[in-house]
Amino acid sequence: METAERGRPAAVRRGVPPGEEARVAALYWEAFGRKLAPALNPPEAGRRFIADHLRHDRGVTALVGGRVVGVAGYRIGDRGLTGGGARDVLSAYGPLRGLPRLAVLALFERTPADGELVMDGIAVDAAHRGGGIGGLLLEEIAAVAADHGCRRVRLDVIDVNPRARALYERHGFTAVRTERTPYLRGLLGFGAVTTMHRAVTSADASGKGLTR
Numbered sequence: 001m002e003t004a005e006r007g008r009p010a011a012v013r014r015g016v017p018p019g020e021e022a023r024v025a026a027l028y029w030e031a032f033g034r035k036l037a038p039a040l041n042p043p044e045a046g047r048r049f050i051a052d053h054l055r056h057d058r059g060v061t062a063l064v065g066g067r068v069v070g071v072a073g074y075r076i077g078d079r080g081l082t083g084g085g086a087r088d089v090l091s092a093y094g095p096l097r098g099l100p101r102l103a104v105l106a107l108f109e110r111t112p113a114d115g116e117l118v119m120d121g122i123a124v125d126a127a128h129r130g131g132g133i134g135g136l137l138l139e140e141i142a143a144v145a146a147d148h149g150c151r152r153v154r155l156d157v158i159d160v161n162p163r164a165r166a167l168y169e170r171h172g173f174t175a176v177r178t179e180r181t182p183y184l185r186g187l188l189g190f191g192a193v194t195t196m197h198r199a200v201t202s203a204d205a206s207g208k209g210l211t212r
Contacts, residue, residue: 025051031123053084073120
Protein backbone atom coordinates (compact mmCIF):
# COMPACT_ATOMS: atom_id res chain seq x y z
CA MET A 1 0.00 0.00 0.00
CA GLU A 2 1.19 3.54 -0.69
CA THR A 3 0.10 7.08 0.01
CA ALA A 4 1.55 10.42 -1.05
CA GLU A 5 3.26 12.12 1.87
CA ARG A 6 4.60 15.57 0.95
CA GLY A 7 5.48 14.34 -2.50
CA ARG A 8 7.13 11.12 -1.40
CA PRO A 9 5.50 7.68 -1.40
CA ALA A 10 4.99 5.80 1.86
CA ALA A 11 5.12 2.01 1.61
CA VAL A 12 3.54 -0.15 4.30
CA ARG A 13 5.06 -3.55 4.99
CA ARG A 14 4.83 -6.25 7.60
CA GLY A 15 7.67 -6.67 10.05
CA VAL A 16 10.38 -4.42 11.39
CA PRO A 17 13.17 -4.07 8.79
CA PRO A 18 16.62 -5.17 10.00
CA GLY A 19 18.62 -2.19 11.19
CA GLU A 20 15.53 -0.11 12.02
CA GLU A 21 15.12 -1.32 15.60
CA ALA A 22 16.43 1.89 17.16
CA ARG A 23 14.22 3.98 14.91
CA VAL A 24 11.11 1.99 15.85
CA ALA A 25 12.03 2.25 19.53
CA ALA A 26 12.44 6.03 19.17
CA LEU A 27 8.99 6.36 17.57
CA TYR A 28 7.45 4.24 20.31
CA TRP A 29 9.11 6.29 23.01
CA GLU A 30 7.98 9.55 21.40
CA ALA A 31 4.39 8.29 21.37
CA PHE A 32 4.29 6.42 24.69
CA GLY A 33 7.22 7.70 26.70
CA ARG A 34 5.02 9.40 29.28
CA LYS A 35 3.31 6.08 29.98
CA LEU A 36 6.46 3.96 29.82
CA ALA A 37 8.74 6.29 31.76
CA PRO A 38 8.00 4.92 35.27
CA ALA A 39 8.98 1.45 34.06
CA LEU A 40 11.82 2.13 31.62
CA ASN A 41 13.36 5.54 32.40
CA PRO A 42 15.79 7.13 31.79
CA PRO A 43 14.71 7.67 28.15
CA GLU A 44 17.92 6.43 26.56
CA ALA A 45 17.74 3.22 28.60
CA GLY A 46 14.06 2.79 27.74
CA ARG A 47 14.64 3.22 24.02
CA ARG A 48 17.55 0.79 24.16
CA PHE A 49 15.48 -1.78 26.06
CA ILE A 50 12.65 -1.58 23.52
CA ALA A 51 15.07 -1.87 20.58
CA ASP A 52 16.91 -4.83 22.10
CA HIS A 53 13.72 -6.84 22.69
CA LEU A 54 11.59 -6.09 19.62
CA ARG A 55 9.82 -9.05 18.04
CA HIS A 56 10.21 -8.20 14.40
CA ASP A 57 7.26 -10.29 13.21
CA ARG A 58 4.73 -8.51 15.41
CA GLY A 59 4.79 -5.10 13.78
CA VAL A 60 3.62 -3.28 10.67
CA THR A 61 5.81 -0.43 9.46
CA ALA A 62 5.48 2.52 7.08
CA LEU A 63 8.61 3.60 5.23
CA VAL A 64 9.48 6.71 3.27
CA GLY A 65 12.73 6.54 1.34
CA GLY A 66 13.61 3.32 3.15
CA ARG A 67 13.28 4.93 6.58
CA VAL A 68 10.60 3.88 9.07
CA VAL A 69 8.21 6.77 9.71
CA GLY A 70 5.37 4.83 11.31
CA VAL A 71 4.82 1.61 13.22
CA ALA A 72 1.88 -0.34 14.63
CA GLY A 73 2.53 -3.22 16.99
CA TYR A 74 0.18 -6.10 17.65
CA ARG A 75 -0.20 -9.15 19.86
CA ILE A 76 -1.52 -12.55 18.86
CA GLY A 77 -1.34 -15.29 21.46
CA ASP A 78 1.50 -14.56 23.86
CA ARG A 79 3.69 -12.57 21.46
CA GLY A 80 3.68 -8.81 20.94
CA LEU A 81 5.99 -6.31 19.30
CA THR A 82 7.60 -5.09 22.52
CA GLY A 83 9.20 -8.04 24.26
CA GLY A 84 11.44 -8.52 27.23
CA GLY A 85 10.45 -10.58 30.23
CA ALA A 86 11.12 -10.27 33.95
CA ARG A 87 14.65 -11.61 33.61
CA ASP A 88 15.45 -9.03 30.91
CA VAL A 89 14.14 -6.15 33.03
CA LEU A 90 16.12 -7.28 36.07
CA SER A 91 19.23 -7.73 33.94
CA ALA A 92 18.91 -4.24 32.41
CA TYR A 93 17.99 -2.32 35.58
CA GLY A 94 19.20 -4.51 38.45
CA PRO A 95 17.08 -6.29 41.09
CA LEU A 96 16.40 -3.28 43.33
CA ARG A 97 15.32 -0.96 40.53
CA GLY A 98 13.90 -3.69 38.37
CA LEU A 99 11.25 -5.14 40.69
CA PRO A 100 9.09 -1.99 40.94
CA ARG A 101 9.42 -1.52 37.18
CA LEU A 102 7.99 -4.98 36.64
CA ALA A 103 4.95 -3.98 38.67
CA VAL A 104 4.36 -1.00 36.37
CA LEU A 105 4.86 -3.06 33.21
CA ALA A 106 2.28 -5.55 34.49
CA LEU A 107 -0.33 -2.78 34.19
CA PHE A 108 0.13 -2.78 30.42
CA GLU A 109 -0.28 -6.52 29.87
CA ARG A 110 -3.22 -7.39 27.61
CA THR A 111 -3.89 -11.00 26.66
CA PRO A 112 -5.89 -11.52 23.46
CA ALA A 113 -9.06 -13.56 23.65
CA ASP A 114 -9.55 -16.44 21.24
CA GLY A 115 -9.93 -15.13 17.71
CA GLU A 116 -8.66 -11.68 18.68
CA LEU A 117 -5.69 -9.54 17.66
CA VAL A 118 -4.74 -6.89 20.19
CA MET A 119 -3.15 -3.79 18.73
CA ASP A 120 -0.23 -2.69 20.85
CA GLY A 121 0.16 0.97 19.94
CA ILE A 122 0.57 3.03 16.79
CA ALA A 123 3.19 5.73 16.31
CA VAL A 124 3.84 8.05 13.36
CA ASP A 125 6.73 10.47 13.04
CA ALA A 126 5.56 14.02 13.71
CA ALA A 127 6.87 15.23 10.34
CA HIS A 128 4.70 12.68 8.51
CA ARG A 129 1.40 12.98 10.36
CA GLY A 130 -1.74 14.04 8.52
CA GLY A 131 -0.91 12.19 5.31
CA GLY A 132 -2.83 8.98 5.88
CA ILE A 133 -0.03 6.82 7.25
CA GLY A 134 -1.92 5.98 10.42
CA GLY A 135 -4.88 4.79 8.38
CA LEU A 136 -2.70 2.59 6.18
CA LEU A 137 -1.14 0.98 9.24
CA LEU A 138 -4.60 0.22 10.63
CA GLU A 139 -5.69 -1.33 7.33
CA GLU A 140 -2.63 -3.57 7.31
CA ILE A 141 -3.25 -4.58 10.92
CA ALA A 142 -6.77 -5.65 9.90
CA ALA A 143 -5.29 -7.65 7.02
CA VAL A 144 -2.87 -9.36 9.42
CA ALA A 145 -5.79 -10.22 11.70
CA ALA A 146 -7.70 -11.70 8.77
CA ASP A 147 -4.71 -13.77 7.68
CA HIS A 148 -4.46 -15.22 11.19
CA GLY A 149 -8.13 -16.13 11.25
CA CYS A 150 -9.02 -13.50 13.87
CA ARG A 151 -12.59 -12.26 14.18
CA ARG A 152 -11.81 -8.85 15.60
CA VAL A 153 -9.12 -6.31 16.41
CA ARG A 154 -9.02 -4.85 19.92
CA LEU A 155 -7.17 -1.81 21.20
CA ASP A 156 -7.12 0.52 24.19
CA VAL A 157 -6.93 4.30 23.94
CA ILE A 158 -6.30 6.66 26.84
CA ASP A 159 -8.39 9.71 27.61
CA VAL A 160 -5.59 12.18 26.89
CA ASN A 161 -5.23 11.02 23.28
CA PRO A 162 -8.41 12.14 21.50
CA ARG A 163 -6.60 12.39 18.16
CA ALA A 164 -5.85 8.67 18.22
CA ARG A 165 -9.41 7.83 19.20
CA ALA A 166 -10.74 9.90 16.29
CA LEU A 167 -8.44 7.99 13.91
CA TYR A 168 -9.68 4.66 15.21
CA GLU A 169 -13.31 5.70 14.90
CA ARG A 170 -12.77 6.79 11.29
CA HIS A 171 -11.48 3.31 10.57
CA GLY A 172 -14.36 1.36 12.00
CA PHE A 173 -13.49 0.95 15.68
CA THR A 174 -16.24 1.39 18.24
CA ALA A 175 -15.94 1.91 21.99
CA VAL A 176 -17.18 -1.01 24.09
CA ARG A 177 -16.20 0.08 27.60
CA THR A 178 -14.27 2.71 29.53
CA GLU A 179 -12.35 2.02 32.71
CA ARG A 180 -11.71 4.96 35.00
CA THR A 181 -8.18 4.91 36.42
CA PRO A 182 -7.76 8.13 38.44
CA TYR A 183 -5.10 6.43 40.55
CA LEU A 184 -2.85 6.26 37.47
CA ARG A 185 -3.11 9.91 36.46
CA GLY A 186 -0.25 11.05 38.64
CA LEU A 187 1.97 8.10 37.74
CA LEU A 188 1.23 7.54 34.04
CA GLY A 189 -0.54 10.72 32.97
CA PHE A 190 -4.01 9.41 32.13
CA GLY A 191 -7.18 8.77 34.09
CA ALA A 192 -9.30 6.56 31.86
CA VAL A 193 -8.82 3.82 29.26
CA THR A 194 -11.38 3.02 26.56
CA THR A 195 -11.41 -0.39 24.90
CA MET A 196 -12.41 -0.38 21.23
CA HIS A 197 -13.26 -3.22 18.85
CA ARG A 198 -13.35 -3.57 15.08
CA ALA A 199 -14.75 -6.65 13.38
CA VAL A 200 -12.54 -8.39 10.83
CA THR A 201 -14.30 -8.99 7.53
CA SER A 202 -13.59 -10.99 4.40
CA ALA A 203 -12.67 -7.72 2.67
CA ASP A 204 -9.75 -7.27 5.06
CA ALA A 205 -8.12 -10.45 3.81
CA SER A 206 -7.86 -8.97 0.32
CA GLY A 207 -6.63 -5.63 1.57
CA LYS A 208 -9.91 -3.91 0.71
CA GLY A 209 -11.21 -3.27 4.20
CA LEU A 210 -12.84 -0.13 5.53
CA THR A 211 -11.20 3.07 4.28
CA ARG A 212 -12.48 6.58 4.80
